[in-house]
Amino acid sequence: MGFVFQQFIDAAPIYACVECRAHIARRDSIISRTFQGRHGRAYLTEAVVNERLGKDEDRLLMTGLHTVCDLYCRCCDTVLGWKYVRAYDKSQRYKEGRYVLEQSQIFAIEQLQSHISISSLPTRTSLLVASPPSLDRVLSRFMSDIGIHPGESMLSR
16 A cells, blocks of 8 residues: 555644544634534535545435545545535535535644754754664664574574
8 A cells, every 4th residue: 555645734723533633624624514414513624634535426415416525534544524526506516626524533633732942952962872773783683583693594494
């Protein structure tokens, strides 16, 4: 599958995936808080991040027939809601291209952890002392942990 690159929203308050805590949407991108999802209340929002979209399908929803696709968390594949692709009723066209987030699948983060200030960083000297071990030392330690000693051939085992 490869790496999953996660986007982070740097301004609180935000909504995050209830399963993996990946950032999903800014609170100020919410258009309406009065939507109904499959599992209860939901929000209509303009934009999301860390999303994966399913296949388009026609669904008969409370407001009529719409073409929608399921909205998944890119990081853990939890179904978060859906995206409106097309609205067949003219009065519902404002939903096209927008997302419905189920409240049961997201949670609010009111305040993000603050960034580390430059003055709290260690000095250059302490960075050198705390530098990671060299690859040779790590490999040597690993080999001794699994019972292979320097100079010993793996073929002789």
